[in-house]
Amino acid sequence: xxxxxxxxxxxxxxxxxxxxxxxxxxxxxxxxxxxxxxxxxxxxxxxxxxxxxxxxxxxxxxxxxxxxxxxxxxxxxxxxxxxxxxxxxxxxxxxxxxxxxxxxxxxxxxxxxxxxxxxxxxxxxxxxxxxxxxxxxxxxxxxxxxxxxxxxxxxxxxxxxxxxxxxxxxxxxxxxxxxxxxxxxxxxxxxxxxxxxxxxxxxxxxxxxxxxxxxxxxxxxxxxxxxxxxxxxxxxxxxxxxxxxxxxxxxxxxxxxxxxxxxxxxxxxxxxxxxxxxxxxxxxxxxxxxxxxxxxxxxxxxxxxxxxxxxxxxxxxxxxxxxxxxxxxxxxxxxxxxxxxxxxxxxxxxxxxxxxxxxxxxxxxxxxxxxxxxxxxxxxxxxxxxxxxxxxxxxxxxxxxxxxxxxxxxxxxxxxxxxxxxxxxxxxxxxxxxxxxxxxxxxxxxxxxxxxxxxxxxxxxxxxxxxxxxxxxxxxxx
Amino acid sequence: xxxxxxxxxxxxxxxxxxxxxxxxxxxxxxxxxxxxxxxxxxxxxxxxxxxxxxxxxxxxxxxxxxxxxxxxxxxxxxxxxxxxxxxxxxxxxxxxxxxxxxxxxxxxxxxxxxxxxxxxxxxxxxxxxxxxxxxxxxxxxxxxxxxxxxxxxxxxxxxxxxxxxxxxxxxxxxxxxxxxxxxxxxxxxxxxxxxxxxxxxxxxxxxxxxxxxxxxxxxxxxxxxxxxxxxxxxxxxxxxxxxxxxxxxxxxxxxxxxxxxxxxxxxxxxxxxxxxxxxxxxxxxxxxxxxxxxxxxxxxxxxxxxxxxxxxxxxxxxxxxxxxxxxxxxxxxxxxxxxxxxxxxxxxxxxxxxxxxxxxxxxxxxxxxxxxxxxxxxxxxxxxxxxxxxxxxxxxxxxxxxxxxxxxxxxxxxxxxxxxxxxxxxxxxxxxxxxxxxxxxxxxxxxxxxxxxxxxxxxxxxxxxxxxxxx
Numbered sequence: 001x002x003x004x005x006x007x008x009x010x011x012x013x014x015x016x017x018x019x020x021x022x023x024x025x026x027x028x029x030x031x032x033x034x035x036x037x038x039x040x041x042x043x044x045x046x047x048x049x050x051x052x053x054x055x056x057x058x059x060x061x062x063x064x065x066x067x068x069x070x071x072x073x074x075x076x077x078x079x080x081x082x083x084x085x086x087x088x089x090x091x092x093x094x095x096x097x098x099x100x101x102x103x104x105x106x107x108x109x110x111x112x113x114x115x116x117x118x119x120x121x122x123x124x125x126x127x128x129x130x131x132x133x134x135x136x137x138x139x140x141x142x143x144x145x146x147x148x149x150x151x152x153x154x155x156x157x158x159x160x161x162x163x164x165x166x167x168x169x170x171x172x173x174x175x176x177x178x179x180x181x182x183x184x185x186x187x188x189x190x191x192x193x194x195x196x197x198x199x200x201x202x203x204x205x206x207x208x209x210x211x212x213x214x215x216x217x218x219x220x221x222x223x224x225x226x227x228x229x230x231x232x233x234x235x236x237x238x239x240x241x242x243x244x245x246x247x248x249x250x251x252x253x254x255x256x257x258x259x260x261x262x263x264x265x266x267x268x269x270x271x272x273x274x275x276x277x278x279x280x281x282x283x284x285x286x287x288x289x290x291x292x293x294x295x296x297x298x299x300x301x302x303x304x305x306x307x308x309x310x311x312x313x314x315x316x317x318x319x320x321x322x323x324x325x326x327x328x329x330x331x332x333x334x335x336x337x338x339x340x341x342x343x344x345x346x347x348x349x350x351x352x353x354x355x356x357x358x359x360x361x362x363x364x365x366x367x368x369x370x371x372x373x374x375x376x377x378x379x380x381x382x383x384x385x386x387x388x389x390x391x392x393x394x395x396x397x398x399x400x401x402x403x404x405x406x407x408x409x410x411x412x413x414x415x416x417x418x419x420x421x422x423x424x425x426x427x428x429x430x431x432x433x434x435x436x437x438x439x440x441x442x443x444x445x446x447x448x449x450x451x452x453x454x455x456x457x458x459x460x461x462x463x464x465x466x467x468x469x470x471x472x473x474x475x476x477x478x
Numbered sequence: 479x480x481x482x483x484x485x486x487x488x489x490x491x492x493x494x495x496x497x498x499x500x501x502x503x504x505x506x507x508x509x510x511x512x513x514x515x516x517x518x519x520x521x522x523x524x525x526x527x528x529x530x531x532x533x534x535x536x537x538x539x540x541x542x543x544x545x546x547x548x549x550x551x552x553x554x555x556x557x558x559x560x561x562x563x564x565x566x567x568x569x570x571x572x573x574x575x576x577x578x579x580x581x582x583x584x585x586x587x588x589x590x591x592x593x594x595x596x597x598x599x600x601x602x603x604x605x606x607x608x609x610x611x612x613x614x615x616x617x618x619x620x621x622x623x624x625x626x627x628x629x630x631x632x633x634x635x636x637x638x639x640x641x642x643x644x645x646x647x648x649x650x651x652x653x654x655x656x657x658x659x660x661x662x663x664x665x666x667x668x669x670x671x672x673x674x675x676x677x678x679x680x681x682x683x684x685x686x687x688x689x690x691x692x693x694x695x696x697x698x699x700x701x702x703x704x705x706x707x708x709x710x711x712x713x714x715x716x717x718x719x720x721x722x723x724x725x726x727x728x729x730x731x732x733x734x735x736x737x738x739x740x741x742x743x744x745x746x747x748x749x750x751x752x753x754x755x756x757x758x759x760x761x762x763x764x765x766x767x768x769x770x771x772x773x774x775x776x777x778x779x780x781x782x783x784x785x786x787x788x789x790x791x792x793x794x795x796x797x798x799x800x801x802x803x804x805x806x807x808x809x810x811x812x813x814x815x816x817x818x819x820x821x822x823x824x825x826x827x828x829x830x831x832x833x834x835x836x837x838x839x840x841x842x843x844x845x846x847x848x849x850x851x852x853x854x855x856x857x858x859x860x861x862x863x864x865x866x867x868x869x870x871x872x873x874x875x876x877x878x879x880x881x882x883x884x885x886x887x888x889x890x891x892x893x894x895x896x897x898x899x900x901x902x903x904x905x906x907x908x909x910x911x912x913x914x915x916x917x918x919x920x921x922x923x924x925x926x927x928x929x930x931x932x933x934x935x936x937x938x939x940x941x942x943x944x945x946x947x948x949x
Contacts, residue, residue, distance in 0.1 A: 046574075049771075050836075054577035056570060057549040060563065074520075074528040080535055080553045093531035096610055136573035158771050194772050194884065201884040203773055241887075241912060244741055244948030262878075275522065277658045277694040279702055355532060394878030394891070398694045398704030399733075401908065403878025403891030425879050425889040425910045476889045476910030476948040 008171040008181040025091040031068035031098040035174035039354040048161040065354040070098035076357040108342035112330030117318035126213035141217040148226040158194040180314040209450035235420035252388030254445035257463030262393035263402040263430035269360040270337030279400035289434035295323035299363040306363035313349035352457035366464035370440025374467035379415040400430035425476040441467035483669035506542040508674040518664040524623025545576040579835040589806035595681030602713040617663035620723040654695040661691040691726040705729035710932040736907035745870030746945040753937040766833030775886030785822040795847035807844040850936040855924035860939040886915040
């Protein structure tokens with residue numbers, strides 16, 4: 001949601017002439033570019049545990065970050081107050097990176113995104129504001145969700161529901177005299193359930209997270225989450241660890257998109273390529289996976305956890321094709337890397353808060369649908385594994401090696417899903433896995449969960465993928 | 479007493495907030511005031527790439543009112559703003575459901591010896607006099623890449639910190655070629671004061687000095703290999719600046735030419751750098767929240783021999799000058815040295831006031847502070863461990879993976895080396911270990927005595943027999 005300019009200037013008790021003075025101070029030692037990032041974030045949380053909402057709270061985070069660029073070098077400092085003296089002190093600290101005049105390296109004109117980004121989009125309208133709505137309004141949702149979950153399975157011994165929301169007012173100004181502002185909401189509900197069957201305990205969890213207001217706390221959402229968390233629990237109890245080894249892997253639609261995020265997306269972030277550490281550092285313009293595959297990083301999906309009206313450098317949110325028809329066509333850029341590569345920034349300059357300088361980061365990363373049917377991809381496998389629920393993943397940027405923890409899936413035997421499996425890892429190499437994609441189904445799904453990327457700083461992201469068959473990956477088992 | 483960060487005005491403000499919350503209807507209050515200062519210099523390929531200066535303050539409030547409880551925080555530390563924040567916070571607490579288990583700890587459990595914050599000797603006044611130039615020189619001290627500027631470091635600085643140019647006989651720019659070298663030096667001061675309405679005033683102040691390097695090398699086939707090395711210490715004089723980048727480079731270089739190894743059962747030797755990976759889940763499973771939510775594979779384990787006879791894991795939170803030590807936990811409860819596992823028997827759960835009341839057990843401490851795995855199996859060093867086990871796989875790092883807290887099952891991606899006759903043979907690639915923590919620990923062969931003091935947990939090189947490796 002975007003408000004009026006003066007709303008933001010008033011929050012931070014600044015005006016444009018003062019911002020210009022600060023920028024002047026930041027550039028006083030010779031830096032080539034400077035920007036200011038003001039943030040006022042309100043957090044709220046409620047926790048239902050042991051049948052009652054007995055814990056909750058509010059948190060305020062307020063401050064301004066000052067960044068100075070001297071070539072590709074960064075000086076950064078921040079203040080938790082916007083008093084003139086404190087801001088001035090931060091500007092002087094950030095200015096220390098420069099020790100003489102430097103040229104501004106303007107980024108190029110080549111636009112890796114399709115079309116011009118819309119600088120006036122409102123990608124997260126708020127119907128019921130989180131701020132100003134009494135927290136007691138949210139209690140019935142948590143209680144209803146818990147009751148719904150408990151009514152669905154007699155093996156449930158514990159239910160925990162956590163509601164977390166935040167609203168951030170952001171004001172950005174830079175030495176190119178660009179003034180941008182935004183208000184970013186985020187609501188997240190996570191549900192964790194412990195089941196007990198005889199002497200065996202199992203847990204399942206699910207989450208939903210969107211950039212929207214409190215209107216997200218609907219009966220529909222509660223029903224959907226309750227259904228989701230009990231779905232497949234019989235298979236979870238029956239699941240075993242399979243025998244490990246190299247085998248074909250069918251990645252289920254939706255949450256398997258974490259594969260793209262970890263194994264490919266990070267290696268496409270331009271800072272790793274600028275420094276030469278990424279496995280994709282010399283692959284621009286080359287065929288890196290079969291023809292027909294598109295891989296996208298998108299900041300324009302309405303209400304999506306990774307979407308932005310503007311990134312944290314004031315660049316309009318946009319949709320960036322990283323891979324088109326199997327060819328690597330763009331990295332993900334912030335202003336520094338865009339200048340380095342001579343392209344326009346792609347709106348991927350993101351930061352955790354005013355305490356951090358921005359870095360190239362993903363937003364919502366997904367692969368477009370292909371032409372196959374999911375069932376047909378499974379039918380092609382005589383002995384392999386189907387995976388559909390992940391908890392996390394990790395990649396080594398230099399080598400491209402990745403590992404994902406699979407919470408649930410199934411063996412594929414003679415083209416059919418058979419024995420449920422759990423608690424295993426799949427491991428592979430990003431470029432090798434990309435080039436070994438054997439089929440892409442027509443069922444792209446963006447996972448609605450509360451994914452957070454932790455590259456140096458934590459930022460909200462989302463991921464998605466259609467059902468995909470990969471020829472060979474290593475599966476960890478007994 | 480040395481200089482610290484929190485000012486008398488800020489401390490007075492915290493005390494005022496405590497009294498104000500009481501005056502507005504809180505039955506009990508706990509306040510934690512924290513302030514930290516961080517200075518960081520980042521280096522990329524021999525040149526300063528970034529600098530950062532950060533000063534943080536936060537006031538956290540825990541309010542107990544009419545049988546209800548809420549937790550709040552703000553970094554806007556003006557008196558009027560905080561008073562309004564406290565009034566709103568109490569309104570929020572009022573709409574929560576009552577929870578009879580919430581209370582402050584019994585007064586006799588509170589720390590009484592954390593008065594100045596510097597009783598543990600974790601504050602080094604060297605942080606007060608460091609200049610930007612000194613920080614820059616330390617960041618550049620061990621890197622291979624040399625710019626004109628970095629090679630002009632002063633003799634005085636070399637003398638003070640023992641900095642020497644990196645070894646010149648190693649040509650890191652021939653194959654395997656060093657293609658990127660990133661480093662960071664940072665120093666920080668952390669100062670906190672915990673107050674409660676029973677009269678608790680417990681302070682903790684510490685400094686930390688850190689150096690870290692990450693190197694990426696490229697082999698003749700264009701494959702990249704990355705690794706890191708780091709060190710940290712509460713006192714600057716103990717920071718090992720020298721050799722940090724060299725070790726990162728060597729660790730990256732040694733990963734070249736990895737080979738696949740057949741799946742099967744092998745002896746797992748865990749390098750002390752990453753051995754806490756198998757200790758942390760055990761501590762989490764002994765944590766009150768996991769136990770109370772029945773989401774722990776160690777439910778009902780207290781007093782039982784579930785680990786091998788002879789294995790002892792201690793919590794040693796009060797060692798002077800030792801990284802991570804604390805005199806009190808987040809409730810202000812005094813820490814004490816105690817066994818977590820003694821001769822294989824589970825000796826304690828980690829129960830704070832709230833969870834202990836819910837579980838109808840005696841409270842202990844909120845969490846382990848400074849865990850120490852005691853020697854087991856008769857080896858002191860990793861070299862002795864390798865000689866003892868002869869064959870196996872030495873794991874030097876993890877790549878992803880996870881564990882199931884309810885069952886204790888785990889699966890982790892690993893990197894490391896095949897060990898044959900006590901020697902490193904070659905690196906391995908795309909391998910996983912899977913198993914169950916209780917089963918793993920009951921196959922413990924050796925715990926050496928080589929834990930790095932900079933790590934938060936003192937876990938030495940460990941060796942376990944019959945571990946499932948998949949490749």
